[in-house]
Amino acid sequence: MNKKAKKLSYLIMLVMVVGLTISFQSCEDEYNIPETCFDGKQNGNETGVDCGGDCQPCPSCDDGIMNGNETGVDCGGPDCDACPETCDDGILNNGETEIDCGGPNCPPCVTAAVTRFFNYQSAGFERFHTFEGEETGVNLIDGDPGNDVTTQGAALPMVTFGEADPEDATMLVGRYNRPEGNISDGFSDYKFEINSGAAYDFTGLGNIELSVYTPAGTIGGNVTPTVEIIFIARNDPNPNFWEHWTILNGVLSGTDEWETITFDGSGVQASMNGFGVQYDQIAIRIGGSGHTEAATFYIKDFVFIDREVVASATFATNEGVNINPDGDPGNDVTTQGAPLPMMEFGVVGPENGFVGKYNRPEGNISDGFSDYKFEINSGDPYTFATNAKFSLEVYTPSGTIGGNVTPTVEIIILARNDANPNFWEHWTILNAVIDTNDEWQTFTFDASGVQASMSGFGVQYDQIAIRIGGSGHTEPATFYVRNFNWYNAD
Structure with a gap:
């Protein structure tokens, strides 16, 4: 590069530096920010290091901004009040069993809710439903339109799935909602969907289990401590079709705890043959029939025990x-x-x-x-x-x-x-x-x-x-x- 080109290059660089200096000075003049607001010291009329007074405001616990040493907006850290414990703060607190879920205050942890479902599958049970969700069953499906008694004025359908277990909020169960009033001719049963294939074969059926949780104060009036499993032939030509039902009975004996009710299903096939019908649907009734009073129960793990x-x-x-x-x-x-x-x-x-x-x-x-x-x-x-x-x-x-x-x-x-x-x-x-x-x-x-x-x-x-x-x-x-x-x- 010749001498003239070098001089020209230096001249251009000098002009750029001077321009930047003037520009910076003009910004300072425009916003009136003293040079001391950037020196890392508390000086001038600052109330904190490089903040307050003529400088930008200092972080505070009421400025609506997460700044300073805060761990949340205007909370946490050494200077502000502790942040409220919530179910979405990313911290294991608030009585949670996992971060932001479980415990008495937050939604159940869904990851824990499917354990029983997979265990029943692993053990190879032919028919079961955990009520953790609509799909957590094998060969027993929630799908009967009669379960939606809200169409008849009830506040809730017969069963709501994925409810927090009243004893362990990390698990999901079903809530059996016995409706108020003379719904469905005086009683309501939760019905699994009609078997779309052949009629059920109960030849090898041994016991049936259902776990029920009865909150204190539920039983009373015309709400009885009864659990019934009902086997139905939906196409029964008998006008008194209920005469051909087979009903297995159980009794609730406790409150505020899970009870596993065991029903002897060994005679269901013989009853079906004796009536000359083919059972293609199964229902659950809790609290008795002919009711007018509402009641809530929780249910889980309806299982056909075909193996020990x-x-x-x-x-x-x-x-x-x-x-x-x-x-x-x-x-x-x-x-x-x-x-x-x-x-x-x-x-x-x-x-x-x-x-x-x-x-x-x-x-x-x-x-x-x-x-x-x-x-x-x-x-x-x-x-x-x-x-x-x-x-x-x-x-x-x-x-x-x-x-x-x-x-x-x-x-x-x-x-x-x-x-x-x-x-x-x-x-x-x-x-x-x-x-x-x-x-x-x-x-x-x-x-x-x-x-x-x-x-x-x-x-x-x-x-x-x-x-x-x-x-x-x-x-x-x-x-x-x-x-x-x-x-x-x-």
Whole structure:
């Protein structure tokens, strides 16, 4: 570049700098902002550092702006009053069981509400409804137009779904709304949709269960402490069609707590045959018929018990039915250097619901492998029927299987007091193979031969374990589990 060009370049830069300085000065003059409002000091007539007086206003707890050290608009932080606890503040407060949901003040946490539904599916029950939502049923559908008694003046339909459980607001149940007045000729029953296929076959039907919550003060007047399951033939030609109904009766005996009412359904098929009709609809009536007084009940878990559930655990909590998920000290492999115990309960699952997180630890923990173990049976040793089954649902994240992490799921039945020094030789192991990722997979294990194995080994089994990913590992892996069921099939 020649000397003239350099001089011209310097001249242009000088003009730009002078222009910017004049422009900045003109802005200061226009808004009358002293230079001291930007020096990081409290000086002049400022009431705070670079604010107040002739400078911009200082943040305050009543300016309608989230500023200063506030954690909300005009609240929180060291200078303002604490922010009110709400169900949308992103903080675990306000009696919540999870952030912004659950507890006595906020809406239920929907993630917890589907646990029972998935457990019934896992156990393979033929017909059930949890009333958590309109769709949380199998082979029993909410769809009868007669349930919408609001068309006849009632305030609410016969059942509203997805209501907070009055005992545990993190769960959803149904609310049975017995309407006021002579609705539907004097009584109202909640009716499942008419079976669109063939008539029901109740040949193998054993018991039926329904759980009911009765608020204190509900029973009285013509509201009786009765629960009825009614089997109906909607196309019955008999003008007195109710004469051909089969009604199973139960009695409510408590208030402000859940009661599970069990009905003997073993004779329903014989009644249907005796009347010469075909039942194609099922109804629930609570509080009696011929009513004029309104009443509210809560309902959940209407189930046809066509198999005996011996033990179960959802892993949504550390509690189980006839089995303790959280009692064996060997599950806490953190004592041996693992970062997490074998099982974490109540983890938000990869899809819906609270589940268990199975943590296969890194390193040769417990002589080369770690199994998640239910507590030792403190009573008599286990007995296994010739039709015994186990089921377990497992979610395998992509990339989990590899190295020495194998796609295997094993149910191991143990005799903890086995005198054989090679006690593992007397284990009975039921095997399954993982063949999918990023979705829940249900595994069913045939345990019908376990009793014979136990007798053949001359041991008494008193513990059950779950192993996922194989033994002899050194690599960590994470799986999710839900709905362990031990049941006796038909």
